[in-house]
Amino acid sequence: MNKDIILKAENISKQYRLGQVGTGTLSHDLNRWWHQVRGKENPYLKIGDTNDRSTKGESDYVWALQDINFEVERGEVLGIIGKNGAGKSTLLKILSKVTAPTTGSIKCRGRIASLLEVGTGFNGEMTGRENIFLNGAILGMTKKEIASKIDEIIEFSGCERYIDTPVKRYSSGMTVRLAFAVAAFLEPEILVIDEVLAVGDAEFQKKAIGKMQDISRKGGRTVLFVSHDLSAISTLATRTIVLGNGSILAIEETNKAISIYSSMQNRESAFVQKEAVDKPSITKVEILTSEGGTLQANGKSLKVNFEIIMPFDNYENLSFSFQVFDYLNKAVLYAYIFDKDSPICRKKGINKFCFEFDALRLYKGNYYLRIHVANSKTREKFQEIDCCNFEVEMIGQKEPEWGWQNNVCQYIDEGNWYIS
Known part of the structure; x- marks a missing residue:
């Protein structure tokens, strides 16, 4: 060193045997000993699945590390x-x-x-x-x-x-x-x-x-x-x-x-849901960056399209909001709209609306959206999703002489809601 x-x-x-306490069965222990006395490697080190908790796997052994x-x-x-x-x-x-x-x-x-x-x-x-x-x-x-x-x-x-x-x-x-x-x-x-x-x-x-x-x-x-x-x-x-x-x-x-x-992180650049629902739910989120795809230029406009499906007519007290989170999972921006202030999603079926930042001023880096749908009166939460990764860069601009402060939220120009 x-x-x-x-x-x-x-x-x-580090290898573990699933579903067992100890090294396993007597036959496995004898097999290990027989390989050891012949100067050979433990045979069970050659098998074992990757440490992926979300999959079933084929082996009784798993590599934790x-x-x-x-x-x-x-x-x-x-x-x-x-x-x-x-x-x-x-x-x-x-x-x-x-x-x-x-x-x-x-x-x-x-x-x-x-x-x-x-x-x-x-x-x-x-x-x-x-x-x-x-x-x-x-x-x-x-x-x-x-x-x-x-x-x-x-x-x-x-x-x-x-x-x-x-x-x-x-x-x-x-x-x-x-x-x-x-x-x-x-x-x-x-x-x-x-x-x-x-x-x-x-x-x-x-x-x-x-x-x-x-x-x-x-x-x-x-x-x-x-x-x-x-x-x-x-x-x-x-x-x-x-x-x-x-x-x-x-x-x-x-x-x-x-x-x-x-x-x-498993956050898609767009969100689409097609399953049948029995409560107000997001069916589509689409982010339209200034440069196309997931690339956004600092200081340029950014538009986010939303679709919500309503299972019934004349629903009141719906609240809809979204936050922009940075790569540290810290919320840096917040936008919201309440039915009591501006009627939204009153008709049964698909309701469309969007939010547009006139000039999005954020520190360079990776961001994503967290979206909430709830009842503003009872506070019942209908849905919360994370989606729409995007990246902010300085494109066609000089780096500011005063420099960026990392992990500090920058001011943005005010955006607007548009309901169709």
């Missing part, structure tokens, strides 16, 4: 993103040595502290204070080292009033607060964090992200961070791994990696 490399994963793969290779430098914050079931948590469990890889190896320098699940490593019968000392001992800290940090840990966690109460009486949020404080302040060389911070409130999430930035930039320690909050990943991580079906799809600078991940 190079001097700057603190963690290295080499050819990591396959051929994972990467290096992490000291002081780096590495993000890991991917859909549910992509293998993120499995990878972190292997890195934390909670489970062993089927093939491959992990090389690291220094202690690893991990936050993989709420309350992992905590004894519910022991108090918060006692659990701090227990977790510190597990990390290899001396009692004196832990005692020197305990006041900072308690203060950061915000659990001072309950610190001498058994942890089994803590809420999940309090448990996460204390667990994160222990892991962060007891100074492991590598901090591994799964989605657990999502349990905390907004104030604590902000504190936790600030603390992770401090320990990486000032403390020179390494952080591996898994989250579905792309905004948090963008703020914290310098590089990001994109996982899909148990394999690495990309390892890139964070904003580029997020853009790759966002483009993988």
Whole structure:
């Protein structure tokens, strides 16, 4: 390993047998042993389906991870993103040595502290204070080292009033607060964090992200961070791994990696629904960009056509709205129309209308629409869909001298509704 490399994963793969606890049947174990004594490879490593939870598959074996290779430098914050079931948590469990890889190896320098699940490593019968000392001992800290940090840990966690109460009486949020404080302040060389911070409130999430930035930039320690909050990943991580079906799809600078991940989402450039419905529903959404296809020029007009099918006549109180989301899954624009303000979709059958941005001014990048149909009076939600990916670029324009601010919503010229 190079001097700057603190963690290295080499050819990591993890295989599971579906529907079984353990390695499988006695015949499989004997077959493995027979191959081993003859110096041959485990025969069940040659079979196994890709880790795609949406398909049935043909094998009893599945590769949760396959051929994972990467290096992490000291002081780096590495993000890991991917859909549910992509293998993120499995990878972190292997890195934390909670489970062993089927093939491959992990090389690291220094202690690893991990936050993989709420309350992992905590004894519910022991108090918060006692659990701090227990977790510190597990990390290899001396009692004196832990005692020197305990006041900072308690203060950061915000659990001072309950610190001498058994942890089994803590809420999940309090448990996460204390667990994160222990892991962060007891100074492991590598901090591994799964989605657990999502349990905390907004104030604590902000504190936790600030603390992770401090320990990486000032403390020179390494952080591996898994989250579905792309905004948090963008703020914290310098590089990001994109996982899909148990394999690495990309390892890139964070904003580029997020853009790759966002483009993988199953959102079509147009939406069409033909099934019979018994409530107001969207049947078609079509986006008309300035450049055709999915390409939109900054500052030019953008038109979106909608069709809604109404199963009955003279329906009142319909509300229709859509949001434009950026690649971080943050809403940046919002447009709405209510029947009580401007009668819409009163007739049975297909109703058509559109919205047009006179001049769409958005930061360069990838966007999509989220569309809502509801009853404005009762708040009953009829439908919500994500669709219509499009990309904004500077076309035929000079880059502004003042530059763009990433992840900041730009002002737009007002648009208009047109009902036919």
